[in-house]
Amino acid sequence: MSLIITGLREVVTALESSPALLRTGIRKAVTVTARAVRDDARSRIAGHRYLPRYPASITYDVKTTPTGVQAEIGPDKGRPQGALGNLIEYGSSHNAPLPHLGPALDAAEPDAENSVSVALREALLP
Template identity: 35%
Template sequence: MAVRVDVSELRTLSTAMARIPDKVQRGVRPVVSKGALNIKQELQMDLASSQSFRGITFSVNYDVKVTAGGVEAEIGPDKDKYGGALANVAIFGTSRGGGTVPDPSIALMAEADRFETALGDLFKGLL
């Protein structure tokens, strides 16, 4: 399952971020982590509301990585956890059914404004 998001404006932001103090750069990780948590919780609610797939709710997790290039989060079902491998069926379905859980990109888009606001608050007056 792949979710694509236009991040062209984030490149400009990352260039500007390279010029801000380390203290503020460290502030980005909690913002990304909170956004990832919000998306994870929405995905879990979507699964929990499904009659057929509520059992895989706790397979959804997220990881946050800090690299030289920035901070990133990976959010979604962990296929190594109970039921995690069923997420594709839950979201996209098969010829025998499924596809009853909303696409995760909806949760991503729902978080976008909050994420942008949180970053804006962090960088207010610095860029």
């Protein structure tokens, strides 16, 4: 049994010839996904009686590195109630967990995959 792949050289050449376009598209995809996760997590935890300021502490940062684009999403410990993030998400021996970040990230996965696919397509077919 053998496998013959055609067109792969063209794909690699197209990606190598447009790294800036690809990087811009991937950064946009990551930013849109990070914002969606932040907003979803905020809505999942909003309205909790003892955490009125916690939802506003959930933020995101997007950074472009030499190896790719990354996003950090979660509570900012410098904001009111932001330091409670781990306790709220995972709970403690005295408090039940209130998962909101994990489920928001899971819910965003299909859209993130689609956004990356669109960025790749746009880089290949400008």
